[in-house]
Amino acid sequence: MTLNAWIPVFALMTSLIASLVIFALPEKGYRLRTAVNxxxxxxxxxxxxxxxxxVFLGVDYGVSFTMVPGVTFVLKADxxxxxFAGLSAVLWLLTTIYAVGYLEDSPNRSRFFGFFSLCxxxxxxxxxxxxxxxxxxxxEMLTLSTYPLVVHxxxxxxxxxxxxxxIYTLTGGAVLLLAIAWLxxxxxxxPFREGGHFIDADPDIHRSxxxxxxxxxxxxxxxxxxxxxxxxxxxxxxxxxxVSALLHAVxxxxxxxxxxxxxxxxxxxxxxxxxxxxLEPLSWLAAFTILYASVRALRQVDLKRRLAFSTVSQVSxxxxxxxxxxxxxxVGGLVHLLHQGIMKITLxxxxxxxxxxxxxxxxxxxxxxxxxxxxxxxxFTIGAFGMIGAPPLAGxxxxxxxxxxxxxxxxxxxxxxxxxxxxxxxxxxxxxxxRLWFREAGVTWPHERxxxxxxxxxxxxxPPLLTAAMTVMVGVLASLPFxxxxxxxxxxxREYAP
Amino acid sequence: xxxxxxxxxLFTPLAWAVxxxxxxxxxxxLVTWGGILVQVLVSLGLWLVVSRDGGxxxxxxxxxxxxxxxxxxxxxxxTFVLLTAVVASACGFHAGVYIDPDKPWHRYxxxxxxxxxxxxxxxxxxxxxxxxxxxxxxxxxxxxxxxALGGKAGALRASLRYLLAALLGSLAYLLGVAxxxxxxxxxxxxxxxxxxxxxxxxAGSSLALALMVxxxxxxxxxxPLHRWLPPAxxxxxxxVSALLSALxxxxxxxxxxxxxxxxxxxxxxxAAAQLVGLLGSAAVVWGSWxxxxxxxxxxxxxxxxxxQIGYLFLLxxxxxxxxxxxxxxxxxxxxxxxxxxALAKAAMFLAAGNLVxxxxxxxxxxxxxxxxxxxFSLFSFALAGVSLMSLPPSGGFAAKWxxxxxxxxxxxxxxxxxxxxxxxxxxxxxFRICRASFLESPETNQFYHPHRSxxxxxxxxxxxxxxxxxxxxxxxxxxxxxxEEEGSP
Numbered sequence: 001m002t003l004n005a006w007i008p009v010f011a012l013m014t015s016l017i018a019s020l021v022i023f024a025l026p027e028k029g030y031r032l033r034t035a036v037n038x039x040x041x042x043x044x045x046x047x048x049x050x051x052x053x054x055v056f057l058g059v060d061y062g063v064s065f066t067m068v069p070g071v072t073f074v075l076k077a078d079x080x081x082x083x084f085a086g087l088s089a090v091l092w093l094l095t096t097i098y099a100v101g102y103l104e105d106s107p108n109r110s111r112f113f114g115f116f117s118l119c120x121x122x123x124x125x126x127x128x129x130x131x132x133x134x135x136x137x138x139x140e141m142l143t144l145s146t147y148p149l150v151v152h153x154x155x156x157x158x159x160x161x162x163x164x165x166x167i168y169t170l171t172g173g174a175v176l177l178l179a180i181a182w183l184x185x186x187x188x189x190x191p192f193r194e195g196g197h198f199i200d201a202d203p204d205i206h207r208s209x210x211x212x213x214x215x216x217x218x219x220x221x222x223x224x225x226x227x228x229x230x231x232x233x234x235x236x237x238x239x240x241x242x243v244s245a246l247l248h249a250v251x252x253x254x255x256x257x258x259x260x261x262x263x264x265x266x267x268x269x270x271x272x273x274x275x276x277x278x279l280e281p282l283s284w285l286a287a288f289t290i291l292y293a294s295v296r297a298l299r300q301v302d303l304k305r306r307l308a309f310s311t312v313s314q315v316s317x318x319x320x321x322x323x324x325x326x327x328x329x330x331v332g333g334l335v336h337l338l339h340q341g342i343m344k345i346t347l348x349x350x351x352x353x354x355x356x357x358x359x360x361x362x363x364x365x366x367x368x369x370x371x372x373x374x375x376x377x378x379x380f381t382i383g384a385f386g387m388i389g390a391p392p393l394a395g396x397x398x399x400x401x402x403x404x405x406x407x408x409x410x411x412x413x414x415x416x417x418x419x420x421x422x423x424x425x426x427x428x429x430x431x432x433x434x435r436l437w438f439r440e441a442g443v444t445w446p447h448e449r450x451x452x453x454x455x456x457x458x459x460x461x462x463p464p465l466l467t468a469a470m471t472v473m474v475g476v477l478a479s480l481p482f483x484x485x486x487x488x489x490x491x492x493x494r495e496y497a498p
Numbered sequence: 499x500x501x502x503x504x505x506x507x508l509f510t511p512l513a514w515a516v517x518x519x520x521x522x523x524x525x526x527x528l529v530t531w532g533g534i535l536v537q538v539l540v541s542l543g544l545w546l547v548v549s550r551d552g553g554x555x556x557x558x559x560x561x562x563x564x565x566x567x568x569x570x571x572x573x574x575x576x577t578f579v580l581l582t583a584v585v586a587s588a589c590g591f592h593a594g595v596y597i598d599p600d601k602p603w604h605r606y607x608x609x610x611x612x613x614x615x616x617x618x619x620x621x622x623x624x625x626x627x628x629x630x631x632x633x634x635x636x637x638x639x640x641x642x643x644x645x646a647l648g649g650k651a652g653a654l655r656a657s658l659r660y661l662l663a664a665l666l667g668s669l670a671y672l673l674g675v676a677x678x679x680x681x682x683x684x685x686x687x688x689x690x691x692x693x694x695x696x697x698x699x700x701a702g703s704s705l706a707l708a709l710m711v712x713x714x715x716x717x718x719x720x721x722p723l724h725r726w727l728p729p730a731x732x733x734x735x736x737x738v739s740a741l742l743s744a745l746x747x748x749x750x751x752x753x754x755x756x757x758x759x760x761x762x763x764x765x766x767x768x769a770a771a772q773l774v775g776l777l778g779s780a781a782v783v784w785g786s787w788x789x790x791x792x793x794x795x796x797x798x799x800x801x802x803x804x805x806q807i808g809y810l811f812l813l814x815x816x817x818x819x820x821x822x823x824x825x826x827x828x829x830x831x832x833x834x835x836x837x838x839x840a841l842a843k844a845a846m847f848l849a850a851g852n853l854v855x856x857x858x859x860x861x862x863x864x865x866x867x868x869x870x871x872x873x874f875s876l877f878s879f880a881l882a883g884v885s886l887m888s889l890p891p892s893g894g895f896a897a898k899w900x901x902x903x904x905x906x907x908x909x910x911x912x913x914x915x916x917x918x919x920x921x922x923x924x925x926x927x928x929f930r931i932c933r934a935s936f937l938e939s940p941e942t943n944q945f946y947h948p949h950r951s952x953x954x955x956x957x958x959x960x961x962x963x964x965x966x967x968x969x970x971x972x973x974x975x976x977x978x979x980x981x982e983e984e985g986s987p
Contacts, residue, residue: 066971069970073968151936
């Protein structure tokens with residue numbers, strides 16, 4: 001095999017090996033552990049950059065072997081995998097930096113960072129999987145490696161949230177396995193392929209295909225938190241902030257959304273999905289989830305819970321985008337995979353900073369926090385405006401592309417949903433911003449801590465500022481090559497003209 | 499060469515047994531550790547011979563069946579020989595450190611261990627019904643002895659119960675063998691198949707098959723005949739529990755499966771096949787449910803065995819009157835299930851033993867906080883759990899995938915539900931243990947730290963069962979190796 005075949009394997013291995021090394025390190029090996037983490041994250045980022053360039057130029061990266069009789073294990077890089085891989089590589093680095101600061105002096109850090117790296121390895125595997133079987137492998141590995149993170153604090157609430165998380169995700173996994181095995185029986189081992197496989201499928205298997213599609217979406221929809229399968233996500237916010245970032249932005253919900261996109265585009269093919277009548281119901285479901293979760297978010301008093309419902313709503317943008325049969329709207333959906341990740345991770349970092357520095361968890365405690373923590377609050381404000389869709393930030397690009405795309409294919413109702421959802425976004429974010437900047441602070445904060453010169457620990461301070469800057473940049477520079485938007489356009493170009 | 503390998507597999511364990519019978523525990527341990535090395539090399543040698551040249555029949559000492567001992571050495575048999583070598587040596591090494599040499603009756607551990615090993619090899623390689631019976635009895639009696647080594651009243655009660663079940667099972671099996679001999683005049687399985695090719699099926703031979711399978715099902719603890727298993731496996735010393743769950747119950751299943759695959763098509767019927775599958779499914783659901791409710795850690799693991807054994811019996815409906823490709827998938831799936839369960843369950847019992855040793859209590863709720871003190875053993879336990887939950891990339895997952903394919907391919911979708919529900923239920927009991935140990939409670943801070951080697955052995959086994967899924971295609975290709983010459987021996 002050539003070196004190119006090995007690059008995806010190396011990209012997977014960086015975090016896998018980091019995880020094993022970290023498990024083996026003693027609990028007190030704080031510096032060494034941080035170094036291993038950062039080196040692995042940088043190495044992975046480098047490999048991903050190499051692959052992004054290669055995929056753009058049309059280089060083939062791939063490796064496969066027979067794992068179970070009749071099924072192959074395939075790793076390969078295409079334009080879409082690089083999108084997800086790029087997201088997780090960049091955000092892993094930032095989240096690791098953040099987590100080092102966040103977990104300072106807390107117990108069980110070795111376990112935490114070990115599973116954290118394992119999570120990222122699973123995410124990489126999901127991104128690079130070349131067929132549904134391989135995808136499933138890493139999808140389940142992700143479930144198992146996130147459980148110890150969700151229950152990290154070992155309190156009764158954490159364990160309860162962990163149980164809910166497992167019930168949802170493992171059941172979803174079982175349904176997904178059934179669907180994949182069934183599809184394998186019907187059509188054999190299907191690699192992910194631009195344009196899909198079922199454009200002229202035998203009419204005899206149409207009914208099976210429709211049922212399998214429903215099972216696939218149900219199985220993947222648990223992680224993607226589509227209504228009514230979203231119940232685990234708001235509960236899982238008891239986890240430490242870096243874990244929430246991982247769940248909401250880098251790995252878990254993205255894995256579900258990514259899988260649905262794979263199924264629609266690279267297994268069924270968007271034209272076949274549309275012909276089978278599968279896209280329309282999916283778009284309704286996504287639209288309903290967007291509105292429903294926004295309304296629920298309005299009524300939360302806990303900041304992280306509000307953000308959690310906001311995630312439920314925002315992830316469905318991706319689903320809505322791809323379930324509209326039209327390339328421009330789909331570009332909007334795909335680009336949101338990145339945009340939502342960057343914006344949401346900013347918000348969770350900030351929420352974590354407020355909690356760690358001032359002891360704030362509820363929204364009504366946030367009065368005047370902007371003056372005490374200006375850096376964090378600026379980042380939070382940018383993230384919130386991004387979510388609302390204010391130009392020229394990340395969220396605006398998404399909504400604009402999706403809106404104009406759906407108008408182009410005469411699906412005007414989507415624009416109504418987008419506008420309405422933006423109003424709801426504004427309704428649940430603006431009061432928070434108002435409290436941050438315009439209300440007087442109370443006499444004391446619940447648990448204030450001080451770290452030298454900066455408003456908070458440097459480990460916690462810089463990551464949200466960086467991601468906030470990225471939120472601005474992906475919006476302003478959206479038309480440059482290698483921006484998320486251009487990359488999404490490249491994917492769609494390949495999908496619609498395979 | 500082959501002769502020496504055969505002798506090495508079947509008779510040298512008996513020699514080790516006698517040698518260790520003559521010495522005390524500590525010297526027996528030295529003999530055993532040397533013996534393990536020899537056995538592993540011999541097993542590996544036979545495995546290499548078969549994977550190079552294919553399988554063969556072998557009449558020991560030149561006598562043909564029914565008088566002599568007929569051996570059938572194929573890919574499946576050598577795979578199990580090798581599996582036994584791996585698991586038994588792991589248990590042997592573990593036991594050498596785990597078992598207290600000061601108790602006088604513990605010196606009997608080694609002889610029983612070696613009798614068990616030679617019985618297992620006899621079953622994997624046996625080609626005629628009577629010698630299979632001899633191997634089976636050797637296994638049962640040494641297993642009962644090993645359970646009784648616990649020494650306390652509970653262990654004696656459990657072993658007595660085990661003995662009764664084993665004897666009853668043997669009796670039913672022997673009755674079936676006698677009927678077969680009366681009808682066919684031979685005890686060689688291949689001979690019977692050969693005979694059936696030329697003659698019509700004699701009346702009453704279905705009864706003989708049913709008797710044998712029922713007896714073997716009792717010895718394998720198929721629901722509802724499972725009641726003897728959890729107390730025996732739960733109360734035995736951890737290395738013993740590991741041996742029993744990983745290998746002993748598989749031996750009787752192995753015979754049942756071979757009888758079914760060779761004779762099921764002419765002698766069995768659809769209703770019986772479905773009934774056995776139904777009992778297996780009931781075992782999966784009921785066993786898992788009970789595992790979720792046990793208060794003692796090792797009982798959880800023991801009931802999990804009842805459930806996992808249930809899957810094996812899906813072999814019967816999934817190979818009866820189905821297409822050849824479906825039947826092959828089912829056989830491959832079951833074989834992988836046997837291997838991955840053996841590795842995972844041995845790992846789990848050994849790790850559970852460590853946890854019990856560390857907390858000083860057998861109870862699940864005593865595990866609070868142990869994740870910080872014994873993370874390595876807990877991690878072995880959880881990794882073995884991944885295989886039991888049949889999540890990727892474990893051998894259990896590959897097995898489940900093949901069984902799902904076989905169920906869907908033969909249109910028997912009802913087994914799909916069993917496979918999925920079984921997986922979820924096993925997740926419940928595995929995570930119940932993890933949850934208990936993740937609880938952070940400042941009260942318990944007194945933990946005993948077991949010897950490092952006790953922690954490493956289960957980890958190796960767990961990793962093997964986890965990695966099996968990645969190489970299952972290669973493992974299955976050796977198992978599928980045909981005989982050099984087809985037809986009659």
